[in-house]
Amino acid sequence: MNRILAIARNTFRETVRDKILYNLILFALVMIGSSLALGQLTLGNEDKVILDLGLGAISVFGLLIAIFIGIGLVYKELEKRTVYALLAKPVRRYELVLGKYLGLLWTLGVNLAVMTAGLALALGYTGRAPAGAYWRLLPAVGLIFLSLALATALALLFSTFSTPALAALFTFFLWVIGHFNADLRTFGELSGSPAVEALGRALYYVIPNFGNFNLIDGRGVLQTAGYARPIDPWAVAGAGAYALLFIAFLLALSVIIFARRDFK
């Protein structure tokens, strides 16, 4: 466990050296700037616009970080041949994969925390959000974190056997398709063919369902009279369990593939 944590710590340091965290300053500025500009453009609901934009930006920025760092995690070690030095030490291959994954989650966590603080600041600037809205941000950001953790696991899996460009494409396309799972199932049902219906149903379960993490948006966070969409804790817990299961599966697959690789 100590070795995994040591690799995670080093991965975190490595990603920070990649200057990824600089995007946070830009993000905070964009948030505050947009809160001023968009307040002029919309008709009512300024606070909801800030929340929707903020949560959307956290999600997009997070996805970019997850994909573009995730795809290089293992590939870079192979490319620079540092993997020989690492594996010459008493480090097992699965520890390397898990450590890399945890390190990137650490980076994502820090990024999300700073971006959430920026969003809370922008929200506070308007002075219109109810006091409870700040706490209600946490489950919303928590779900975004889970979806990013899943995307990271996908990126890591592809980086164990593919080039960074292909891994980025695979991860991005699976993220996109992962929003259409329900449509694939419905398409199968509408086709009238038992085989296509079975295929649609199988794909519904096999492809990671990113729609599971869209449970809370600006409406759920604000909870004003017009946006009374309560947060269902069981739905959030279900999404958490789903993410954990899928991540465990993807990491196990990554470990198996990485363990079988021949580095000669």
Add this chain to the structure above:
Amino acid sequence: MKSGGGRHPGTRSGAVAALVLAALLVKPVQDFIDARAPAGEEPDLLFFNSPELVRKMALGFEPLLADLYWMRTIQYYGRRDDEGRRRESFENLHTLLDITTTLDPGLQDAYRAGSCFLSEPPPVGAGQPELALELLEKGARSHPLQWRLVYERGFVHYLYLKDYAAAGETWLEAARVPGAPEWLAGLAAMALSKGGAEEIAVSLWRRQYEEATSDAVRDNARNHLHSLQVKRDLAALRDRIERHRAATGSFPPSLGTPRDPMGTPYAYDPRSGRVDLDPASAVRCLDVP
């Protein structure tokens, strides 16, 4: 040369000069392109007009996209007065509102202000009260406990479709929604009795003016209240002029200084006996019943 990397003393100054020159030239070049762009009305195009398609393409960002579509709707409606780019119709207004409310059914401002944009006769609005009713019904399906959306429907029936019976029935329906104010039942009774049409109109616009959550809706209500006031004032003044002429055989030399709701005196010509709103008045006079 400090090192063998190809550094040259003139390189840096050359790069700085190129940088400054390029930066200075961007604006004139952009202005040149803009000047050659075809002038006239912008095409009224909407590339994606299926709300369901847009919702599918949102990839989990539906609320954010709804906000953006709502802002676009406001810009689309608000830009009608741009000089030289005045739209003759609001062909895509309902589609934009439909997309906005499909992406985020919780956006109540879109139903309420949107129905106002759709109902108003041209050039102020789209002159499509039937579509406004459709939009409000869609809102009521998403928010069955919001009496306001039902009330707005009655408003459209009464003021734009002049269907007083339907307005009365709709307000009765709104009065039955839990939490609805007591005055709704009275309003319904007045509409169903078909009496005091102007009083109801004033009462409706005043309530909308007081309770509006957006400037556009409030301004529209104020313009209607002013227009109704001007209509009443002018009718009273013309009546007074006519009675004077009947009694004396000539128009009154002066009417005193009666003023419109924005404080500008009404324009009166004692030779022709004509009285009207002063062209310099700040009142935006609308066609009111």
